[in-house]
Amino acid sequence: MPRPPLPLGSWGKISRKQVAPGVWRAITRFRDYDGRTRQVEKRAGSGAKAERLLVIELRDRSASTAGQEVSRETILSAVIPLWWAELEDRNRADNTLTRYRDVVDNQILPGVGNLRIREATVTALDRFLKAVREKHGAATAKHAKTILSGVLGLAVRHGAADGNPLRDVAPVPVAKASVRALTVDEARALRAGLLAWQSASAPVGRKRPQDLLDVVDVMLATGCRIGEALAIRWPDVDLGTQRASVTVNGTVIYVPGEGLKWQSHPKSSSSQQKYTLPGFAVQMLLRRQVEQEEGNAFDVVFPSAAGTLRDPNNFRKQWRQARMDLGFDWVTPHTFRKSVATVLANAEGLAAASAQLGHSSEDVTRRHYVQKAHEAPDHADLLAQFGMEASG
Incomplete structure (x- = not known):
């Protein structure tokens, strides 16, 4: 079954490969505004550097997307690059960006990336997040919810949605272990x-x-x-x-x-x-x-x-x-x-x-972070009055 076409001005999953000693290649598919999908690649001394150079190239090529109208018919995978550009401008830690990129590529894009904004309902997103939690754990589901909230928040700012459905999605339940600290x-x-x-x-x-x-x-x-x-x-x-x-x-x-x-x-x-x-x-x-x-x-x-x-x-x-x-x-x-x-x-x-x-x-x-005390305050003297004999 052929892959669905990429939205205009967006790219697919980026892959990295070492092609020679000290030479890494990052490559992906990019759909230009003439409707043609082309392979775009960058090479550098490390995989991460090659990917960064590739992302810069892709962002430049899709710069006109920033001015493109986001409508109720726009699919989520076309909105994600816009949100990602805003995320990078916020100077987030490298570990955070790496983790978010992994969740986008492996959970969000294959799971709900082809939904149109009008189709990203509370019901659809709630079902998706529950499936992610069941298969990949609560932490991954929470990351996915955070990312989708940002993406759909951008859609709201563009007037493509009346409100952010993630606000009404059920919280991702996380088993809370009691804090234990060293005395x-x-x-x-x-x-x-x-x-x-x-x-x-x-x-x-x-x-x-x-x-x-x-x-x-x-x-x-x-x-x-x-x-x-x-x-x-x-x-x-x-x-x-x-x-x-x-x-x-x-x-x-x-x-x-x-x-x-x-x-x-x-x-x-x-x-x-x-x-x-x-x-x-x-x-x-x-x-x-x-x-x-x-x-x-x-x-x-x-x-x-x-x-x-x-x-x-x-x-x-x-x-x-x-x-x-x-x-x-x-x-x-x-x-x-x-x-x-x-x-x-x-x-x-x-x-x-x-x-x-x-x-x-x-x-x-x-x-x-603070271990709870499991010993109640000493109120024995106050409570002793319950055991006193009745007066008069």
């Missing part, structure tokens, strides 16, 4: 156990990393994410003042076709902040400053064994082995962030915890 005593026990684990003899043929505790300590001292911890550079560290500090300025991410990359901003703009350090973290950084070998191209505090950026996923693999051996199999790198939030919320209030983690609202901190 202070558990954190102390974990740190002591990890120090001993690093020093103990490893099984034959395996080598244990000697600085897992150092990375854990910077997360416990700040509440930063694992990618942000591994992106801290020595210029971000100030140990020469009475109140030593570290500033989180970026994060380490993986970009398909390019490998690890130091991204010049953390996950959110509010995460880019300066943290005053407790004593145990200051001592660790002073020691590393003395012991650090030269030749670290990114000047990061926690480089890989080869002196390059350290992969957060590799750290997670190393951490999984350590936590299993230590009996803390439930503790992930994100648990340290939750532990910081819980300690601060209990001692200083929710506002302090939210500010430390750089959240946009205290509600995010309360719902996802």
Whole structure:
């Protein structure tokens, strides 16, 4: 069965392939305004760069689409490039764009891309999102809903729809796990156990990393994410003042076709902040400053064994082995962030915890990062009156 024609000024799925050592090709089909569909390609030293160059070329070729009227008869796949151009102008993180592109290509375009705007009803979109959730999980369904909401919001702005049907689509249900954080005593026990684990003899043929505790300590001292911890550079560290500090300025991410990359901003703009350090973290950084070998191209505090950026996923693999051996199999790198939030919320209030983690609202901190207390307040004296004998 032949493929349906692309809408005018739009392109199909982009594919990348290495065609020679150090040469990658990105290629797709583009339907020009003469009605003919042509192959368009770009070449570069990496797949990601070739795709970026190709997208720029395609956006230039479809520039007149921006002035094209979007009507109730326009299909969604023709509106998506317009929405995508707006998304890129918002300077979203590379990981976000990669994830959105994957959802667009693999779920939205094949699932509802040929629907006309007038056909994108609450019923049709609700059915689609439920199918995505059943097959690919709640996270993918939530991403698809966010993208479609943006696309149909653009249609509303163009007068092609009276309202955004995504507002009335049923929420994507997500199983909410209760927050679990380390207590202070558990954190102390974990740190002591990890120090001993690093020093103990490893099984034959395996080598244990000697600085897992150092990375854990910077997360416990700040509440930063694992990618942000591994992106801290020595210029971000100030140990020469009475109140030593570290500033989180970026994060380490993986970009398909390019490998690890130091991204010049953390996950959110509010995460880019300066943290005053407790004593145990200051001592660790002073020691590393003395012991650090030269030749670290990114000047990061926690480089890989080869002196390059350290992969957060590799750290997670190393951490999984350590936590299993230590009996803390439930503790992930994100648990340290939750532990910081819980300690601060209990001692200083929710506002302090939210500010430390750089959240946009205290509600995010309360719902996802602070372990709830399961012990009711002591009101025994007040309630005792129910058991008193009646007077008179």
